[in-house]
Amino acid sequence: MKAMVLEKPGTPLNLVERPDPIPGRGEIRLKVEACAVCRTDLHVVDGDLPQPKLPLVPGHEIVGIVDLVGEGVSRSRLGQRVGVPWLGHTCGHCHYCTTGAENLCDQPLFTGYTRDGGFASHVVADERFAFDLDAAADPVSLAPLLCAGLIGWRSLKKAGDDRRLGIFGFGAAAHIIAQVAIWQEREIFAFTRPGDIQAQEFARSLGVVWAGGSDELPAVELDAAIIFAPVGALVPAALRSVRKGGRVVCGGIHMSDIPSMPYKLLWEERELVSVANLTRRDAEEFFPVAQRAQLRTHTKTYPLDEANQALDDLRMGRLSGAAVLLP
Numbered sequence: 001m002k003a004m005v006l007e008k009p010g011t012p013l014n015l016v017e018r019p020d021p022i023p024g025r026g027e028i029r030l031k032v033e034a035c036a037v038c039r040t041d042l043h044v045v046d047g048d049l050p051q052p053k054l055p056l057v058p059g060h061e062i063v064g065i066v067d068l069v070g071e072g073v074s075r076s077r078l079g080q081r082v083g084v085p086w087l088g089h090t091c092g093h094c095h096y097c098t099t100g101a102e103n104l105c106d107q108p109l110f111t112g113y114t115r116d117g118g119f120a121s122h123v124v125a126d127e128r129f130a131f132d133l134d135a136a137a138d139p140v141s142l143a144p145l146l147c148a149g150l151i152g153w154r155s156l157k158k159a160g161d162d163r164r165l166g167i168f169g170f171g172a173a174a175h176i177i178a179q180v181a182i183w184q185e186r187e188i189f190a191f192t193r194p195g196d197i198q199a200q201e202f203a204r205s206l207g208v209v210w211a212g213g214s215d216e217l218p219a220v221e222l223d224a225a226i227i228f229a230p231v232g233a234l235v236p237a238a239l240r241s242v243r244k245g246g247r248v249v250c251g252g253i254h255m256s257d258i259p260s261m262p263y264k265l266l267w268e269e270r271e272l273v274s275v276a277n278l279t280r281r282d283a284e285e286f287f288p289v290a291q292r293a294q295l296r297t298h299t300k301t302y303p304l305d306e307a308n309q310a311l312d313d314l315r316m317g318r319l320s321g322a323a324v325l326l327p
């Protein structure tokens, strides 16, 4: 197999040839069709997240075809198209696993972080965390749904059912979740980097009712806001944009420090919460919604060996939509 490997955080990935991996008990092997690049990959590669498995194959938005199954896995999965997300394994018996919150498992494995991921021609996954996907769909457009879509969906649920929703940071997750929320007949207010006209135009092209800089406020108060950008300074900005009793959801795994802010921004029962990882239930809910809402993901493809370029384009904000690697 071919893989793009991180030897040391803060250094570029190297293209490596390895023997094809063999799935163990309860595992499957995928021939990777496409793997999208998530901001979390950037955090892993840059060393913002502690203690990755090393050497590591990053990538946790994997679409592929099952080409080998391990012991205890039904052979009927062979030849199926599946998607492998960030949550790659859970213990199944901790407090969180047994109370419907497996996203918070005490002993999880994360794809492309604490187990090898999909910046490769082949990857091994826990079969319980490999979701059946539409065999007729385009693998490139499916790939961003595996994290940007799933984490976005969980963030959207956390934001509640009210009508006026702000989204701070208009990248891969935002462009998917804005389409879902608009399909649900909600109004989306897109906040981008101040002066990022291109991102604002992209948001408008998807049907948002307002797009502006994160230093601006729309004329109406919002019911809730989701922050996808990894920027702590957006927390007070988002709290400022929501009404009394409104909620702000932080959707990212890593964020710069939240600056000190006046208590009155939180006062009047505004809520500030975070979203961590995903559950299999999120996937069961989200993929049918994605199909019904006829989501269209905007992607830019790169050959696998240009993974460093894709990461760099994401880091520099040169992408609208999602980068996808093709092995």
Ligand SMILES: [Zn+2]
Binding pocket: 090, 091, 092, 093, 094, 095, 096, 097, 102, 104, 105, 106, 107
């Ligand atoms: Zn657990």
Ligand SMILES: [Zn+2]
Binding pocket: 038, 039, 040, 041, 060, 086, 147, 148
């Ligand atoms: Zn991700």
